[in-house]
Amino acid sequence: MTETAIQGIITGVLMGMIYALIALGISIIFGVMNVVNFAHGDFVMFSMYLSYVLGTALVWDAVQTPLLTFPILLIFGLIVYYLIIDRTLRQLYVVQLAATVGLQIMMRAAALVIWRGQPRALQYSFIQGNFEIFGFQVLTSRFVAAVISLIFIAAVAYFMNKTWAGAAMRAASDDLDAATLMGVNYHRTYALTFALGSALTAIAGGLLMSFQQTDPVGGIRFGFLSWCVLALAGLGSIPGLIAAGAIVGVAESLQVTFFNPQGRLLAVYAIFILVLWLKPRGLFGRK
Amino acid sequence: MDTTSMLQVSNLTVQFGSLKAVNNVSFEIQRGEIFALIGPNGAGKTTAFNAISGLLFPQAGQIVFKGTDITKLMPHKRCKLGMARTFQVVRAFNYMTVEDVVRVGAYNRQGEDTVAAKVDQMIELCGLGEVRQRVCGDLGLATLRRVELARALATEPELLLLDESGAGLNTAELASFMDLLRKINREQNITLCIVEHLMQMVMGLSQRIVVLDSGEVIATGTPHEISNNQKVIEAYLGKRVTQC
Amino acid sequence: MKRPKLLNSKNIAILVVLAIAIVLPLFLRTNQYVLFLATTVLLYAVLASAWNIIGGMAGQLDLGAAAYVGLGAFTTGTLLIRFNLTPWVGMFIGALLAMGIATLIGIPLFGFKVKEVWYALSSSALVEVFRAIFMMWNKVGGPTERYLPFSAEGPRSWYLMRFNTYVPYFYIMLALLVVVFIINHRIRYSKLGYSLLALGEDEDAVEVLGVDSRLCKLKALMIYSFVAGLVGGVYGCIYGYLHPSFFSTDMSLEVVILGIVGGMGVTYGPLLAAIFLVSFREYLRASLSGMFPGKGLEGLYLMVYALILIVVALFQPRGIAPLIKRGFLKLKSFVGVK
Structure with a gap:
């Protein structure tokens, strides 16, 4: 019983690091631009399919595929920004949200049409097997994925804090008018932010493909999980994001281990609702 | 007290x-x-x-x-x-007409049967008669300041x-706005x-x-x-x- | 501006449409497929019109329509199966239950100022959560379909609200639509309507005008969930079984799309959108099922839907209703009617 629980917690924490990485993308976009990309989870799903296609075609390992999918998602993010997001910035909030809901449906539908709704998985992986810590089994691929996620979270944090582009993003988030006056072109900054936030899903997608399969509806799940992480973490705190990722990952993993796997989102939803109720607006961040 | x-x-x-x-x-x-x-x-x-x-x-x-x-x-x-207030950055309801905006405020103290009269009164007081059917999103800042004032006054504040x-506001607009405020006071x-x-x-x-x-x-x-x-x-x- | 009189030229046009709708089944009696399509159009129009209150007026992106539809269907159906209670009563109990649950969720949600994306997420998660619950809850739901009792003829058929033709369902939905239209119209030109429209744009600004935004949103949510629950009760009878797949994210999304494409805050917008889009979807389903076997088809119509939603959001954020209105006015001046 306890052993199963600890096993579940380990799996959950490792998984949670990937959720944190996905949520970081949302967090950057939401924090800087105050734009909600409802389709973010579907970006992950899309990245996973891309990883599958490239991994199969080039006989690459899943964790290698982000080398190609990252730039692809970066460009995809730019296209989406200029085609949709940039035009809805001054719209009514519902309409802005609805546009990205449209994008979400579009991507899911595209996956349904292209891959006939069938789950796909990669066969090749040089990260095989598992290792043991204190008698508990840890899947090597999950462990590697978690470590890589943490590295990228740290890298993005560094980028945001230490580079000029990062400073421009933060300036744009603090005061749009002032930032514009100081020569920050907010359209370009926003585009960069959106593209970066989107491209992070490429890494998450590649990592997920190393031990999971992908299916079109998975996007909704990833989206919800990562928004839940963000709700827990609030904006702007990297350690908070990692902790929140772990909590959500563990909740999901324990639900699957001990209760009905059908309701894998129930525990997460419970946390989400509790957070929404108990953490009023101030704690969501600066807004 | x-x-x-x-x-x-x-x-x-x-x-x-x-x-x-x-x-x-x-x-x-x-x-x-x-x-x-x-x-x-x-x-x-x-x-x-x-x-x-x-x-x-x-x-x-x-x-x-x-x-x-x-x-x-x-x-x-x-x-x-x-108590009523206006905002530093005008927060009119961009998709609503001027009279509808004022009406939202007027409901504060008026019922369905008297609200229309209150709206008319406020629109006249703030000189918005010509634009009452227009949508706020189409109006200029000086007018919007008056719309905000009208809807705040419609709540009948003390x-x-x-x-x-x-x-x-430019000098002329400011002068007429100040006159309006004095009059209200x-x-x-x-x-x-x-x-x-x-x-x-x-x-x-x-x-x-x-x-x-x-x-x-x-x-x-x-x-x-x-x-x-x-x-x-x-x-x-x-x-x-x-x-x- | 006073509430427009119920019998002006516009509403006469509506009455004409209504009259056509009433006699429509007489001509289509033999064509069950078209009748089913018409019923589906009306069903979605009812849902989208109800959504218009919370989404179009109050500006809350509610993605939970299917949660209330599912609750209504399961309550009505279960009452029929277990206690032999007629759906004519059961649907109201189901609607009350849906409204009760919506209220229980809504009070803390609105109370703690949960809005915008967080509201959208929580409502969309609601659908998934109820599906999971009903999937696991074997006494009421479970992964296998539960069939509702059926009787082909006579009063028993009416008691069970189960018919071998779509005509009665068509009229039930038509009646619901008329009721929802009247509710919409009354709210739109009342204190609640003006307050909702304003708070949909700026909640703080409306609060300082003496509007209790939480209460207004809660009222909107209650009306909306009640109607959706009512529709759910009939929905179960139309399909003749209960299944957790009734809690469908796609249905919720479709309702939102119809609401936005039709025109937010416009009473008749969702009906127009439903007529065009739902028929189009069914047309695609019918004509392309041979070409694209399997799940790909579902993807195709979703893609078209999504494209329309994005295009409308970008270029016609007030929906197609203003376009239709302009067209109507042009037609009027063309015909020479004042």
Whole structure:
């Protein structure tokens, strides 16, 4: 019983690091631009399919595929920004949200049409097997994925804090008018932010493909999980994001281990609702 | 209870994280007067305003409106008690027509059968007759300031809080806006509290002034006293002069 | 502006449409497929019109329509199966239950100022959560379909609200649509309507005008969930079984799309959108099922839907209703009617 629980917690924490990485993308976009990309989870799903296609075609390992999918998602993010997001910035909030809901449906539908709704998985992986810590089994691929996620979270944090582009993003988030006056072109900054936030899903997608399969509806799940992480973490705190990722990952993993796997989102939803109720607006961040 | 007192703010403190945007501020607004709250950028004027109108809750202090403690009251209940406000950045409802916007405010005290008359009255008072069917998103700033004023007045307040409502208006627009405010104050006996940047408007309108700097009160008095106060000149006027 | 009189030229047009709708089944009696399509169009129009109150007026992106539809269907159906209670009564109990649950969720949600994306997420998660609950709850739901009792003829058929033709369902939905239209119209030109429209744009600004935004949103949510629950009760009878797949994210999304494409805050917008889009979807389903076997088909119509939603959001954020209105006015001046 306890052993199963600890096993579940380990799996959950490792998984949670990937959720944190996905949520970081949302967090950057939401924090800087105050734009909600409802389709973010579907970006992950899309990245996973891309990883599958490239991994199969080039006989690459899943964790290698982000080398190609990252730039692809970066460009995809730019296209989406200029085609949709940039035009809805001054719209009514519902309409802005609805546009990205449209994008979400579009991507899911595209996956349904292209891959006939069938789950796909990669066969090749040089990260095989598992290792043991204190008698508990840890899947090597999950462990590697978690470590890589943490590295990228740290890298993005560094980028945001230490580079000029990062400073421009933060300036744009603090005061749009002032930032514009100081020569920050907010359209370009926003585009960069959106593209970066989107491209992070490429890494998450590649990592997920190393031990999971992908299916079109998975996007909704990833989206919800990562928004839940963000709700827990609030904006702007990297350690908070990692902790929140772990909590959500563990909740999901324990639900699957001990209760009905059908309701894998129930525990997460419970946390989400509790957070929404108990953490009023101030704690969501600066807004 | 002091019947001449409209609003009493005592020891108001509002904190954002470690920053004290408003620190231990006290002042009192008398019934019927035009009162001004001034100070340089970031002095905490708008924050104080938000606390008074209920859009944020202070960490410490008390706000008493007409003898009732309203410190923890929801904004809409404060409005029911007789308080209304406008916003620094105009927050009209862009997709609604002028008369519909005013109507939202008028419902505060009017039922379905009398609301239309109230709307007509307010639209006439604020000179919005020509644009009443227009959608707010199509209107210019000067008109929108009047729309905001009209919808606030439609709630039939006793105390009206005006947040930088002269900002962005040209000289002619400002003069007519000030006339309108004087008229409201005199004829409808509505107490006005204005937060202002524009010295022209403050000095021309107000009877008493409180000066804020970095969240604290640094001076209180009549326009004449304030303009000769050394502290104020240093903290506020002086800064502006050197800026230019 | 006073509430427009119920009998002006516009509403006469509506009455004409209504009259056509009433006699429509007489001509289509034999064509069950078209009748089913018409019923589906009306069903979605009812849902989208109800959504218009919370989404179009109050500006809350509610993605939970299917949660209330599912609750209504399961309550009505279970009452029929277990207690032999007629759906004519059961649907109201189901609607009350849906409204009750919506209220229980809504009070803390609105109370703590949960809005915008957080509201959208929480409502969309609601659908998934109820599906999971009903999937696991074997006494009422479970992964296998539960069939409702059926009787082909006579009063028993009416008691069970189960018919071998779509005509009665068509009229039930039509009646619901008329009721929802009247509710919409009354709210739109009342204190609640003006307050909702304003708070949909700026909640703080409306609060300082003496509007209790939480209460207004809660009222909107209650009306909306009640109607959706009512529709759910009939929905179960139309399909003749209960299944957790009734809690469908796609249905919720479709309702939102119809609401936005039709025109937010416009009473008749969702009906127009439903007529065009739902028929189009069914047309695609019918004509392309041979070409694209399997799940790909579902993707195709979703893609078209999504494209329309994005295009409308970008270029016609007020929906197609204003376009139709302009066209109507042009037609009027063309015909020469004043």
